[in-house]
Amino acid sequence: MSIHKRITKKSEDYSEWYLDVVEAADLAENSSVRGCMIIKPWGYAIWENIQKHLDAMIKATGHINAYFPIFIPKSFFDKEAEHVEGFAKESAVVSYHRLKFNPTSRKLEVDPEAKLEEELLIRPTSETIIYDSYSRWIKSYRDLPLLINQWANVVRWELRTRPFLRTAEFLWQEGHTAHATMEEADQHAIKMLNVYKTLIEEFLAIATIPGKKSESEKFAGAHTTYTLEAMMQDGKALQACTSHHLGDNFAKAFNIQFQDKDGKLKYVWQTSWGLSTRIIGALIMVHSDDNGLVLPPKIAPLQVVIVPIWKNDSEQTLVLNKAEEIYQMLSRTDITTKIDIRDYLTIGEKFFEWEKKGVPIRIEVGPKDVQAGHTVVVRRDTLEKSHVKFEDIRNAIPATLNSIQQNLFEKSRQFLYSNIHEVHSYEELKDVVENRNGFALALWDGEEASEAKVKEETKATIRCIPFDMQSNITGNCVISGKPAKYRAIFAKSY
């Protein structure tokens, strides 16, 4: 199952390039089920690493994991008006619970006798089914805060899909909390946004802008939506994750009340927050190059691959022994490594394969190297080759992995900030989002009408109102000319 596809140049067709990288790195493929994706082992291993680190961080902030049903009674959705509206158009619905065999056509058919009294939605998100439980679980202030997380799949019937970025079914983690006060809920939503920021910066090496969503872009049913916006290499924005302060909207809809210390019955204040397999799409788009995927070491399923090179049997023994020695040495640390002993591939094929899969470091061990007492170490991010003496490997490899991790983040950060342009007129705003492929930072009056005008004329939307770019708001909205309330980031997005 070797992979030979050459990759489209990023500069020529970014979309095509992205799909090529996904295929060449053997991450995923389209399934025969429309809009759904098969996550292949290499792609899934990346997701498992993300899961591992994020799960630890979620638990470290006091949450525990639970699991709720995939099916949600339709009536649950009706309870929160904005929520229904937001998800109605993309819901998969189960109406029957049985098939029967038709002897004439020799095919299975839906059994009309088995129609459900109430349809079930396949969860597009779990607020409603979880809060139905919360209304029974929460009675007293002593039950708060309730901090629960779930790892699950969800289904949103998207019309147009792309691997990882938008698929009909995707995997994610969704946290759902209930608190006694509004302030606590709001702080919690921000706290979780920061957890995501740490994960995305330190592990995925992606720089993001934290901020608040505008009214029209916020989650259906939320009081406030916080987001991390990342920039892809074509300058478009990708929402890396969201964290919602739900206010008491769902508490009222699902009647989640508790008796407080003062004896009064009060509604809880809630948050929900999620990070999905979409982040893998961001990972691919942010770091990869025309040779394929580039993985940050902390998230790579394999950090080091050792490629032995030989011509004949005696060389093979010599070289494999040395490779084994290096493997043992690295295995004693927490570095994940393997020796590529396949004898039916030329070394060229092996090099290209591991490069396409994004393995951070390749160590070449050939007869010449063994004789000279060194190895050739190649780092994936820069493709730089260097000679490393056998005795130095133990220290050099962790240092190089570290350097790759830093370098990728630094590149991402510099790219992001060098493509945020502060604009002072509507013309400038249009120019940035349409021609200069970046984020436009503009004064905005906070009005939906202004936002809608930009969307209609340029397809760019407000990605977020960044937290830390709000000082000294003086001047007028670049769209309407009215006094500005915020600085907002406008960009085209995925």
Next chain:
RNA sequence: CGGGGAGUAGUUAAGUUGGCUAUAACGCUUGGUUUGGGACCAAGAGGGCGGAGGUUCGAGUCCUCUCUCCCCGACCA
């Protein structure tokens, strides 16, 4: 749902105004030569052309119906 395109081998495609045993490349199998950046030679395996019906001596090519997929738009993490 509106506009456009395509269904031929595992993949990507060629297939003239209907004509003889349906092509090619890549991939796969076997054998050999190779191996410090996608190797080479040879021999093989594999499809009846999305489906149904029709015209014809003869259909991948023509006609009718039908199914599916892809791209652009609307919806979206």
